Amino acid sequence: MAISAVLLAYKEAENLRILLPKIKQQLENTGEEHEIIIIDTMRPLDNTPDVCKEFGAKYVNQRLPNFGGAFITGIQEAQFDKFLIMDSDGSHNPVYIRDIYKKFIKGADVIIGSRYVKGGKTNDSKTSIVMSHILNFVFRIITGIKAKDISTDFRMYDTKQLKAVELTCKNYDILQEVLLKMKINNRKLVVKETPIVFEKRLYGESKRQLFKFILGYIKTLFMLIGVRINAGINKNVKK
Template identity: 45%
Template sequence: MTQSSSCEISIALPAYQEEENLRLLLPRISIAMDGIGKSYEILVIDTIEPLDDTKAVCAAYGCRYLTRIGGNSFGDAVRTGIQNARGNKIIFMDADGSHAPEFIEKLYAHQADADLVIASRYVEHGYTENSKILTLMSRSLNLTYRLVLGVQCHDLSNSFRLYDAAQLKILKLSCNNFDIVEEILLKLARNKRSLKIIEVPFTFKKRMFGKSKRNLFLFIFTYIYTLLRLRFFV
């Protein structure tokens, strides 16, 4: 893991009471990155006031521990990660175990061929372990976003992605919930009309420990609100 001011890859994990999961994930991420053979850093973006021993876990595994800037929302964590990342490429992934670290190599394998590489549940050979109702909601959401926003992508809502840091850092992002994932995609596409996206088939796992931080009703409301705002006002 690099200790310099720059590196090839930044792995950023927004975390909200994910101590148990991080104890298992961080060493797996390090093993995966060592296998790629590029300089890297791992950033864990915690809440403003720590709610568990995430900081100690990061210290034990040599990761950069950050607290969110501006607030405790998921959007604040993403913006903090983008702002502080030192890598030429930035990979965002969940800290709950739903994104397998071993898949990072498959994302990075396409880094020279695309502006954005997405771990996709909804292309051929992709899969999700979520319940049927959640899968139906997610597929409907992705189809609606794709049609309304005109972004040619099957899985707009999975946050497990590899970005070009230079393209990501110039974006002005305002969403505070999980809809920031779609906001990023839309604004990348608007900034670069020839934006090339590669979707790699991926299996989405259920979280390992703890409870999901997603509130279903808030999830639905914010995505509808964001769809209208991104389509007509941004």
């Protein structure tokens, strides 16, 4: 029983220098063996490799492009049965690792660090909050996942189930794709939430491009509808 903690980085060396010792401490507090894996860009754009070496984190360059490619690389690299993923910009406070871990071991396949359950909060812009609520409402219907916050990536997964899904999305929409495909593989998938406060990033600027972000989700909307319909047809055929 052990934890693979994965952070996806894009010029986040300054933030990782602050986050890594805090993450390491929280993981040690679980009492489980653990590894910390930093998935960096295809080639280094800052001194992230040096920061990883300083704090004992495993440094890996992503093998596929974009956020989705980094996520898939992280899944491939994880060795342990629990897969923890969080942002590397400081918006996800490591202090919540304890709550996510405790809820996971009580019985769940996925735990989401949620901004929108009781006790949760986000310090994002008003525009982003409105868009996020709309996004979550739509994708709750499409995926059948009843969690309130399925657009955040502060999560702990059962690694075996995570590795069993084939992911194709290239951007942040992979966060909805993975939940739907895990549910297709496991009709009894247990997804729970625990409250977090989503903070503003520590250093640097956001890498998200609003227009590209919206366009990507519109395409994914129809793709996931097709995936769910096809899964339903295949289930009926097997019967």
